[in-house]
Amino acid sequence: MAEPQHTTPQTEADEAVARRLARLAAMPVDTSRLDAALLAAIPRRPARLAMWLRPARAVAALLAVAVVVGLVTWTLSGGPAVASAQEMARIHDDMVAGRIAITRVDSLEEASRVLSQQWAEGPSLPQMPAGHAMACCMASVGGKRMAWVMFRDDQTPITLAVARASDMRVPAGPLQVHHGVWYHVQSTGVLNMVSAQRDDRWICLIGAVSTDRLIEIAANLRF
Amino acid sequence: MCLDDGGAAEVRLSAKATKLFYDLVWPQRAFVLRASRVLVANAHDAEDLAQETLMKAFRAIDSFRPGSNIRAWLMTILRNARIDRLRAAGASSQALSLDDLELDPPARADSDEVWFQPQDILGAFSDEQIIEALGDLPEEIRWTLLLVDVEQWDQREAAALLGVPVGTIKSRTHRGRAMLREALRPLARRMVHKQAGV
Numbered sequence: 001m002a003e004p005q006h007t008t009p010q011t012e013a014d015e016a017v018a019r020r021l022a023r024l025a026a027m028p029v030d031t032s033r034l035d036a037a038l039l040a041a042i043p044r045r046p047a048r049l050a051m052w053l054r055p056a057r058a059v060a061a062l063l064a065v066a067v068v069v070g071l072v073t074w075t076l077s078g079g080p081a082v083a084s085a086q087e088m089a090r091i092h093d094d095m096v097a098g099r100i101a102i103t104r105v106d107s108l109e110e111a112s113r114v115l116s117q118q119w120a121e122g123p124s125l126p127q128m129p130a131g132h133a134m135a136c137c138m139a140s141v142g143g144k145r146m147a148w149v150m151f152r153d154d155q156t157p158i159t160l161a162v163a164r165a166s167d168m169r170v171p172a173g174p175l176q177v178h179h180g181v182w183y184h185v186q187s188t189g190v191l192n193m194v195s196a197q198r199d200d201r202w203i204c205l206i207g208a209v210s211t212d213r214l215i216e217i218a219a220n221l222r223f
Numbered sequence: 224m225c226l227d228d229g230g231a232a233e234v235r236l237s238a239k240a241t242k243l244f245y246d247l248v249w250p251q252r253a254f255v256l257r258a259s260r261v262l263v264a265n266a267h268d269a270e271d272l273a274q275e276t277l278m279k280a281f282r283a284i285d286s287f288r289p290g291s292n293i294r295a296w297l298m299t300i301l302r303n304a305r306i307d308r309l310r311a312a313g314a315s316s317q318a319l320s321l322d323d324l325e326l327d328p329p330a331r332a333d334s335d336e337v338w339f340q341p342q343d344i345l346g347a348f349s350d351e352q353i354i355e356a357l358g359d360l361p362e363e364i365r366w367t368l369l370l371v372d373v374e375q376w377d378q379r380e381a382a383a384l385l386g387v388p389v390g391t392i393k394s395r396t397h398r399g400r401a402m403l404r405e406a407l408r409p410l411a412r413r414m415v416h417k418q419a420g421v
Contacts, residue, residue, distance in 0.1 A: 012341060012342075013338050013341040013400070013401075013404060014397060014400045014401075016341035016342040016344075016345050017341070017345060017372070017400040017403055017404060018371075018372045018400065019342070019345075020345040020346060020348070020353065021353070021368055021372035021373050021403075022372060022373060022375060023350070024257070024261055024350060024353065024354070024373045025257070025373050025374060025375070027257055027260070027350045029253050029256045029257050029260060031252050031253050031256055033270060034252055034256055034270055034273055034274055034277070035252070037274050038249075038252070038274065038277055038278075041278060042241060042244060042245075042278075042281055043241075044241060044245060155253050189242075189245050190245045190246065190249055190250065208249070208250070
């Protein structure tokens with residue numbers, strides 16, 4: 001096809017259309033249903049059968065089972081639970097994919113009301129500036145109860161877990177300080193998580209965003 | 224939302240493919256969904272197309288060359304998935320026909336008082352209104368505007384993906400912008416009249 005003569009210079013109207021179309025590249029999209037479908041079709045963990053067929057993985061699995069048994073035993077003894085990245089990520093994924101019972105909510109206040117009915121003596125949720133909670137639920141890690149709230153940061157689902165500070169212990173790992181608060185930083189797969197102790201609460205933010213962004217969100221929570 | 228080609232049962236999992244998928248493709252899912260929305264005005268259909276594209280990407284993840292452009296790779300898969308869908312729907316001859324594209328742009332596209340201040344008018348349209356108007360354009364014009372104007376691809380890259388000469392991309396870009404203005408004309412006219420208090 002011969003090059004048309006009218007392509008240069010562009011008309012003002014052409015440029016206006018081009019600029020307006022360019023804004024579509026930043027158009028917000030809701031990926032929640034897509035996320036749920038993909039997570040259901042492509043589990044992050046390999047098939048169990050394949051795993052057992054591989055000796056190295058079988059050994060690793062045995063070690064993992066031993067660790068889990070040890071943790072459960074230790075937890076039942078009354079000590080604080082370990083908030084492992086894998087366990088927290090599993091609950092995050094289950095919540096995002098709707099694989100566990102959740103309650104749809106429209107605000108953090110509504111989430112607080114719902115959760116307080118299920119855990120009256122639990123720690124109160126922090127306030128989130130301009131926060132828009134989507135769902136909440138209760139879940140346990142190592143036998144210790146946690147209140148979970150899911151919201152969106154841009155289009156990425158983020159979960160906030162809140163537990164009693166005395167109930168939780170974070171595995172040894174890197175720390176970051178931000179505005180005088182120390183945050184434990186963990187990651188597994190595409191998920192990052194930051195946790196911190198605030199007053200009598202232990203909080204953990206999880207999502208497929210950078211740890212800096214999670215810390216920024218955490219720093220904006222009001223206790 | 225439907226699962227692609229029989230769903231999860233057909234997906235053969237391997238730890239390496241899964242890790243590559245979640246490391247490379249998963250962060251691009253909003254990009255794929257957004258591109259699908261530009262191509263397919265119906266939001267539900269766009270989600271299905273995005274899901275099919277990402278599932279195909281998972282199955283073909285071993286063919287992705289590390290270091291190359293993941294978005295270009297995904298866009299190629301998206302294009303193939305879209306063509307397959309159009310063909311399956313029996314719409315290929317109509318949707319992919321380019322015969323009508325050789326015509327000049329609508330003569331009145333730029334001559335109306337509606338477009339006296341195009342930047343202001345176009346800026347007032349919502350994303351949904353723009354996408355709906357794009358839905359009235361021929362498939363290949365939509366692809367060209369998606370690549371060149373939305374994603375800001377180089378015209379040579381767009382030409383390579385769409386399998387046409389660079390000159391065709393230039394022509395379609397100009398023609399598509401004029402056609403989009405024409406599709407938006409009724410809405411723009413109402414907006415101008417409303418602003419003028421008519």
